[in-house]
Amino acid sequence: MTQIINFAHRGAAGLYPENTIISFTRALELGATGIETDVQMTKDGHLILIHDENLHRTAGVAAWVKDLTLEEIKSHEVGSWFHEDYRGEQIPTLEELLTLVKPGEAIINLELKNGVVMYPEIERKVIEMVQRYELSERVIISSFNHYSLVECKKIAPEIRTGILYMEGLYEPWDYAKRIGADALHAYKYAVIPELVAAAKEQGVVYHPFTVNEQSEMKALIQLGVAGIITDYPDRLAEILLAQGV
Incomplete structure (x- = not known):
């Protein structure tokens, strides 16, 4: 059986402050074989890893990413909102993450926000x-903006892309082929046996999100998904080890 990718959602976001170097590092230590993160761009054109378009939730600052320089972004900490133990964690750049993962084998899922x-x-x-x-x-480059995925394939056909969507996409494997996408990054409730089987016949794989309960992980593994995006890569690693997948 092909190894199922254990994608750590924003790092090990259930255990550490999301989209921080400590979250990515710990995720790999906990058994993640993939990292999922969100890419945005600062006012001065630097690529940074943050989910929300503004800093309110994680940094407590009423400012938008697009309006701040990298230096200004780095002046804010994004760890203490999660737990005081992580005060001082910064918003990382894409370059910092790529430097971290380069020596290993982890798959990197970059969601364009x-x-x-x-x-x-x-x-x-x-x-x-x-x-x-x-x-x-x-x-793998993913996005809810599918025009962006088409643009990525024009620039670099060799880089895989994943279609992010929530529900009810009709015959998604046909749509994936139409826009040149390689994977379906569907919300977990949009993944059912018939769809996984049909997609697999067409050479399109599923990487559902965000799956945190072990019962759901086991069900999706049984369906034959190629990867699972989770806040708890340790839970998924435990199941995959037990099942030999």
């Missing part, structure tokens, strides 16, 4: 950095 803010040329900038680190074979 360009649905609310249309960051100019974010596709090209992300791809150029991935290529600079020679990680094209280990990267």
